[in-house]
Amino acid sequence: MTDLGLNGKRVVVTGAGGGLGRAFALAFAKAGARVVAADVNADGAAETAALAGPSALSMRLDVTSAADCAALATRLSDDWGGVDVLVNNAALYGGLERRPFEDIDEDIWDRVMAVNVKGVWNMSRHLAPLMPADGSIVNVASATVFSGSPQWMHYVASKGAVIAMSRTMAKELGGREVRVNVLAPGFTMTEASLGLIENARSYGVDRAALKRPAETDDIVGGALFLASPLSSYMTGQTLIIDGGRQFI
Incomplete structure (x- = not known):
């Protein structure tokens, strides 16, 4: 892999027990970073860490719990002396009913907001103080914010909030040279996506410029770029990766 300036960086990926979160964690590890795979599914997080290599750690983490986020921050401070990159990927997605x-x-709405919005705030407020001047927060939203997705308002609204929050965070953390950007993937072939939509492999292909579904490998490069020195003067921005669906 081309040197992205991530070798030795301390990276936390939430929702890393599978799907895109696991793909992010493994990509950072391949780039030479030390990775914490965090997920409410402890077994999934441990499996990701094992795949990522001997320097990777895993932790059971509920992003809606301030205590869990504080415990992770303490562990990172004690064991690694801080954190360089936070990828806020954890979200309710695959199990949602359209x-x-x-x-x-109402209970489902509140749960989606708690995980997808409060979780980003919780993690960021606990880990941002541990970041050096070149730290980077990558918040994972969704291209559905820009296209709309009928019968999925709770999810779309939560990801719109992530984009809005990220702009505010970028302004507040910019004086410390900590960057905050958003990665907004389109429909991607993961276990969760396959469970959501019948004939998932052909979903939306006719509405995109690139006539194939996105695989996780198509998305992870965006996270690596936003976390790396290659995007050192980029903050408060949203990178959409959806095969050109937004302009068709």
Whole structure:
């Protein structure tokens, strides 16, 4: 792999127990970073860490829990002396039922907001103080914010909030030279996506410029770029990777 300036960097990836989160963690490890794979699914996180190599760590983490986030921050401070990159990937996605917005259960709405929005805030407020001047936060949103996705308002609204939060965080952390950017993938072939949509491999292909579905390898380069010195003067921005679906 081309040197991205990530060798030895201390990287935390949430939602790393599978899917895109695992792909992010393994890509950072391949680039030479030390990785913490964090997930509410402890077994999945441990499996990702094992795949990432001997320098990787795993931790069971509920991003909605301030105590869990604080415990991770303490561990990083004690064991690694801080953190260079935070990838806020954890989200409720695969198990969500598509419904008209007026029929979404209030409890489900609140749970989506707790994980997808509060979780980003929780992790960022606990880990940002541990970052050096070249630190980077990559918040994972969704291209659905720009295209809309019928019967999925809770998810789309939560990811829109992530983009808005990231702009504010970028302004607040910019004086410390900590960057905050957003990665907004389109529909990507993961276990969660396959469970959501029938005939997932052909979903949306006709509405994109590139006539194939996205695989995880198509997305991870965006996270590496946003975390690396290659994007050192980029903050508060949203990088959409959806095969050109937004302009068709």
